[in-house]
Amino acid sequence: MKFNLLSDERDVARLMFGLKLGLEIISDTHMAGVMNEVFTANGQMVKSLWRRNVKNWLQAAFIAGCFDVAPLRRLLLAHAKLDVRALIDDSAELRKWALSRANPPHHVSCTCRMGRADDAGAVVDPDCRVRGVENLHVIDASVMPTLVRANTHLPVIMIAEKVADRLRAEHR
Numbered sequence: 001m002k003f004n005l006l007s008d009e010r011d012v013a014r015l016m017f018g019l020k021l022g023l024e025i026i027s028d029t030h031m032a033g034v035m036n037e038v039f040t041a042n043g044q045m046v047k048s049l050w051r052r053n054v055k056n057w058l059q060a061a062f063i064a065g066c067f068d069v070a071p072l073r074r075l076l077l078a079h080a081k082l083d084v085r086a087l088i089d090d091s092a093e094l095r096k097w098a099l100s101r102a103n104p105p106h107h108v109s110c111t112c113r114m115g116r117a118d119d120a121g122a123v124v125d126p127d128c129r130v131r132g133v134e135n136l137h138v139i140d141a142s143v144m145p146t147l148v149r150a151n152t153h154l155p156v157i158m159i160a161e162k163v164a165d166r167l168r169a170e171h172r
């Protein structure tokens with residue numbers, strides 16, 4: 001699926017603003033005593049460890065062990081360390097870094113939102129019926145009016161259970 005994320009400059013500007021704020025916070029001298037190296041993870045490598053098997057378990061345990069020992073951690077992160085100050089001072093560099101690293105979360109929703117009859121932007125009514133189309137319901141994460149503040153899987157199941165009960169009652 002291609003979402004064309006960050007194709008709108010306003011989104012890029014918001015992302016840059018948030019990133020810069022975060023980087024400024026971690027570069028504050030008060031933070032120095034409570035944090036170690038700032039680095040960006042190698043996404044491909046992290047992804048390769050998702051599969052549960054003995055080899056990945058050993059590899060993950062080795063990396064975690066190294067992270068607990070400062071000299072080993074620094075050695076491991078030699079190429080991944082982030083120059084926070086340089087990113088804060090160079091907007092073009094920050095932009096390049098942000099665009100190359102940004103990933104969408106896996107909580108796609110709200111593309112077909114539910115709303116009241118006077119809501120011109122609502123696609124389905126509160127019973128998940130598609131407005132203007134007979135006998136068609138949409139019952140999934142897309143009907144969420146706004147993105148939920150937690151994970152989406154359980155709310156989707158709740159929406160589906162509720163609407164299924166209503167439909168069953170209607171057809172009894």
Ligand SMILES: Cc1cc2nc3c(=O)[nH]c(=O)nc-3n(C[C@H](O)[C@H](O)[C@H](O)COP(=O)(O)OP(=O)(O)OC[C@H]3O[C@@H](n4cnc5c(N)ncnc54)[C@H](O)[C@@H]3O)c2cc1C
Nearest residue numbers: 105106107108109139140141142150151152153154155156
């Ligand atoms: C990698 C990943 C990790 C996630 N982790 C979590 C998590 O830890 N916790 C959490 O709460 N949520 C998580 N989510 C989000 C959660 O899985 C989704 O929000 C939820 O599954 C959305 O439900 P849905 O019914 O809207 O869509 P889906 O679950 O995507 O269901 C859509 C269904 O429609 C089918 N379909 C598509 N097109 C057609 C077609 N033309 N004809 C017939 N069938 C079709 C698909 O095969 C699919 O079965 C994660 C999502 C991803 C991708």
